[in-house]
Amino acid sequence: MYKPIEIAEGIYSVGCRDWDIRDFHGYSTYEGTTYNAFLVLGEKNILIDTVKEKFADELLSNISRVIDPKKIDIVISNHTEMDHSGGIPKVMHKIGAEKPIYCSKMGGKNLKSHFNKDFNFQVVGSGDELAIGNRTFSFLETRMLHWPDSMFTYLKEEAILFSSDAFGQHYAGDMFFDDEIGDEIIPHARKYYANILLHFSQRVQALLKDVTAMGLKIDMICPDHGIIWRDNPSKIIEAYDKWSRQEPSKKAVVIFDTMWESTAKMARAITSGIESEDVNVRLMNTRKWHRSDIMTEIIDAGAIAVGSPTLNNNIFPVIADVMTYIKGLKPQNKIAAAFGSYGWSGEAVKILNKEFKEMEMEIVDKGIRVQYVPEEDDLNACFDLGVKLAKTLKERLV
Numbered sequence: 001m002y003k004p005i006e007i008a009e010g011i012y013s014v015g016c017r018d019w020d021i022r023d024f025h026g027y028s029t030y031e032g033t034t035y036n037a038f039l040v041l042g043e044k045n046i047l048i049d050t051v052k053e054k055f056a057d058e059l060l061s062n063i064s065r066v067i068d069p070k071k072i073d074i075v076i077s078n079h080t081e082m083d084h085s086g087g088i089p090k091v092m093h094k095i096g097a098e099k100p101i102y103c104s105k106m107g108g109k110n111l112k113s114h115f116n117k118d119f120n121f122q123v124v125g126s127g128d129e130l131a132i133g134n135r136t137f138s139f140l141e142t143r144m145l146h147w148p149d150s151m152f153t154y155l156k157e158e159a160i161l162f163s164s165d166a167f168g169q170h171y172a173g174d175m176f177f178d179d180e181i182g183d184e185i186i187p188h189a190r191k192y193y194a195n196i197l198l199h200f201s202q203r204v205q206a207l208l209k210d211v212t213a214m215g216l217k218i219d220m221i222c223p224d225h226g227i228i229w230r231d232n233p234s235k236i237i238e239a240y241d242k243w244s245r246q247e248p249s250k251k252a253v254v255i256f257d258t259m260w261e262s263t264a265k266m267a268r269a270i271t272s273g274i275e276s277e278d279v280n281v282r283l284m285n286t287r288k289w290h291r292s293d294i295m296t297e298i299i300d301a302g303a304i305a306v307g308s309p310t311l312n313n314n315i316f317p318v319i320a321d322v323m324t325y326i327k328g329l330k331p332q333n334k335i336a337a338a339f340g341s342y343g344w345s346g347e348a349v350k351i352l353n354k355e356f357k358e359m360e361m362e363i364v365d366k367g368i369r370v371q372y373v374p375e376e377d378d379l380n381a382c383f384d385l386g387v388k389l390a391k392t393l394k395e396r397l398v
């Protein structure tokens, strides 16, 4: 529980911190997360989003420290994924099931499907407004950012954007605002973008252009996860602009798994070759690094090298996991190379090249296969592959 925080006059952050969560549908949340919800008091009292079902009582308890939850008149649901809507049934039971839930068309459909219940859905779309007293809530659908139902709610008078998942971070700590935590929050925001939104980068670019064209004044961004951007909201908007452009940088990531250290030796030689060309490089063993941390390093890299031993005529299971994950998030503008040791059949490099092709990565070399244990010549060839990858990257960056 955290005590409700008044973030603007009559507007409270009333959500919950999930200190313990370490796996958020396959994403490593090593600092937990928060499920933010916001209470706006006025002529009508409005709750924007709820929390994961198991935190619903805690949400109601937080609200009750500000007002009697029964005095909530309206719920706005910006997003129906269960970390934000799981608490809706309990909240509605408490405040009165007949009260309206404002949501997008897909939001209503999803909520009905999840809860098998027809609440009093009030469907809104982009440009619709809800004027109550001296406040105006404006809605902006953000389809596929990152679900079909996703939308933003913008409070015009206070220039506050309630942005659902966008601009969020999986971070549960003792700080609640950007000015309290400073740049320490950026790696969390970057990881969030890389693992949740990268796939939708074109839509992010389009949304940012729309918001700019609308001339939307934004004094505060309240995402549904992590800290609130109140001091410098433009910082996270600019970061989203940069990340969604997917422009490659002079950086490579070497990803590998190893059976008897042969592919590990190859990976280290390739890494040395890359470094010899003054290209930054991260060497990431898939047994030591979580797939979501590997993905975070990939977003700004211009080159990747992936190594796998051949196991049962295939790539290693953990490499398959990581490649499937990367493929789903659709990173753009990468060059790539494969490598790996084998005993007798040696299919791994061919399979990795096929994966690169499907990911529309430019394969700079046919790749290196080494039988059993790499000898000096093999390691020299790996070093040279690193050099080739780095040189090609630098040419592409000119």
Ligand code: FEO
Binding pocket: 079, 081, 082, 083, 084, 146, 147, 165, 224, 225
């Ligand atoms: Fe935080 Fe898409 O839910």
